[in-house]
Amino acid sequence: xxxxxxxxxxxxxxxxxxxxxxxxxxxxxxxxxxxxxITLIKNGNSNGMTTLEMLYHVSGxxxxxxxxxxxxxxxxxxxxxxNNLFVRQAMGIATAxxxxxxFIIFIIAEGLLETFTQVNYIAGFIAILILIPLFFTSNRxxxxxxxxxxxxxxxxxxxxxxxxxxHVALLEKTYLIYAxxxxxxxxxxTPIIKExxxxxxxxxx
Numbered sequence: 001x002x003x004x005x006x007x008x009x010x011x012x013x014x015x016x017x018x019x020x021x022x023x024x025x026x027x028x029x030x031x032x033x034x035x036x037x038i039t040l041i042k043n044g045n046s047n048g049m050t051t052l053e054m055l056y057h058v059s060g061x062x063x064x065x066x067x068x069x070x071x072x073x074x075x076x077x078x079x080x081x082x083n084n085l086f087v088r089q090a091m092g093i094a095t096a097x098x099x100x101x102x103f104i105i106f107i108i109a110e111g112l113l114e115t116f117t118q119v120n121y122i123a124g125f126i127a128i129l130i131l132i133p134l135f136f137t138s139n140r141x142x143x144x145x146x147x148x149x150x151x152x153x154x155x156x157x158x159x160x161x162x163x164x165x166x167h168v169a170l171l172e173k174t175y176l177i178y179a180x181x182x183x184x185x186x187x188x189x190t191p192i193i194k195e196x197x198x199x200x201x202x203x204x205x
Contacts, residue, residue: 009087010090056106071158071182074185078201081201089138092135103125120170124163138154
């Protein structure tokens with residue numbers, strides 16, 4: 001019970017991050033006879049995308065959703081006064097894992113060289129490179145080891161989200177909703193608005 005009480009946030013985030021895997025598992029077939037092999041279930045959708053294209057579309061969508069959720073943590077704290085650093089770290093790890101899965105599937109589908117053929121692909125690739133050190137330092141040991149440098153390193157997440165939003169916005173305009181959410185979050189972070197919101201929250205306590 002003590003473990004659950006201390007790590008409930010991590011557990012909830014882990015469960016939510018794993019749920020979309022059921023969508024992916026419905027698109028593939030794993031054969032354990034003789035040799036373990038993975039094959040795609042061939043069924044196109046209404047948009048005319050192949051199963052492989054659907055796989056990196058779904059993985060990319062969940063990656064940007066988690067990334068957007070991470071950056072709403074601070075505005076959520078400003079408005080409601082609720083903050084949990086380690087839950088935010090767990091959400092960051094979920095973001096990185098889904099981003100890596102998305103990139104790997106893209107390489108399998110299109111090839112590594114395709115990454116450098118379009119601006120949106122290059123933006124996504126740079127975002128992946130930034131997420132690698134953030135992923136490996138999103139833990140308590142790294143916080144103690146890096147101390148003040150840890151926060152500076154993690155601030156690169158803003159660069160990653162900007163590049164990721166550029167990546168998805170150039171691909172499909174419907175993804176602009178994520179840019180709007182992040183934009184509102186950044187607006188809430190500005191000193192003037194932040195102070196007013198915190199002051200208003202404290203007067204209501």
